């Protein structure tokens with residue numbers, strides 16, 4: 001079977017790409033699970049710009065700030081006094097995006113696991129297992145939106161993530177939580193290589209963490225986190241685990257194969273959020289694929305790298321440099337760094353200019369207000385101020 005565009009993966013990235021192209025092109029979207037969105041591997045915290053109007057039915061809560069807890073127990077409260085983030089039901093969110101793409105004309109193939117991808121003579125051929133049969137598909141362009149384990153990325157010979165974070169989270173009922181704020185917990189004993197979170201999500205609280213290069217599994221750290229007084233007495237009603245690939249490769253394209261979302265390691269290095277960059281990357285990849293299909297000029301596909309780098313790639317690279325400093329900090333230094341933000345001028349700067357999707361844009365302003373932060377890594381500071 002031939003389609004102009006084959007898309008592997010019906011997460012937010014794949015469904016967005018399919019929705020963008022389905023109007024004018026033959027698109028087949030292939031998903032290994034029967035129901036897109038399940039199993040859930042996400043805390044569901046996104047920025048308003050990542051929420052399409054047609055997915056608003058998945059909205060559970062609005063967040064206006066964060067309380068960051070240092071290793072020694074100091075708490076920094078960031079209060080935007082306005083909605084900064086949304087909590088969504090990720091399964092419902094993915095379902096809305098998937099159905100929208102199908103309504104727009106994309107051909108869905110669920111319960112089909114792609115097991116081989118090969119570029120042949122200006123086309124891409126894939127093999128998928130569908131109900132115990134192997135089926136072959138051919139596409140003029142393939143957009144790999146198949147997550148952190150991407151088979152499309154391997155076929156394209158593109159390097160994987162520099163850091164792979166391992167996450168684990170539970171939904172608790174029966175605990176008190178301020179509905180307007182998320183809590184973030186940092187520290188090498190709490191969540192080495194990343195951070196832990198609690199997110200108010202309607203009738204429940206989502207408590208989880210990611211770790212990197214840790215001595216123990218994330219579940220071991222989560223058990224410790226759940227023994228904190230604020231979670232005591234909570235009843236666990238669900239749990240989920242997953243990986244977050246951070247640290248981008250130089251390219252997200254090889255021949256007629258384009259990568260977007262986690263497949264391209266486009267998750268944000270500081271927050272682990274990948275929904276916004278996945279959706280944005282999918283829009284840009286579709287734009288290039290669409291123009292290529294109309295003109296058959298390969299240069300149109302090659303524009304994709306420049307476009308995602310200009311849009312959010314530089315932010316990901318800066319954030320990854322900050323992440324490398326963060327993971328090198330001792331608990332004592334983390335504590336000192338966090339306390340430096342506890343200043344009225346700094347807090348109003350974060351409130352006015354802070355952007356969860358582009359956090360490193362704040363760095364030059366932060367460093368002007370707190371030059372002592374430069375002591376944590378002079379090289380980093382130099383690269384941020386360039």
Ligand SMILES: Cc1cc2nc3c(=O)[nH]c(=O)nc-3n(C[C@H](O)[C@H](O)[C@H](O)COP(=O)(O)OP(=O)(O)OC[C@H]3O[C@@H](n4cnc5c(N)ncnc54)[C@H](O)[C@@H]3O)c2cc1C
Nearest residue numbers: 009011013032043044045114147167242261262273274275
């Ligand atoms: C614990 C945890 C918490 C997170 N919290 C947040 C958060 O709060 N906010 C946020 O923005 N991000 C969060 N993320 C990251 C976010 O979940 C991902 O970045 C996002 O899902 C990426 O979307 P995607 O469509 O690129 O990939 P995915 O959502 O992973 O979708 C890929 C799809 O491809 C399918 N697939 C894979 N291989 C094949 C194959 N061979 N054949 C067919 N189908 C295939 C998969 O089944 C899947 O449906 C979190 C991640 C974890 C692990």
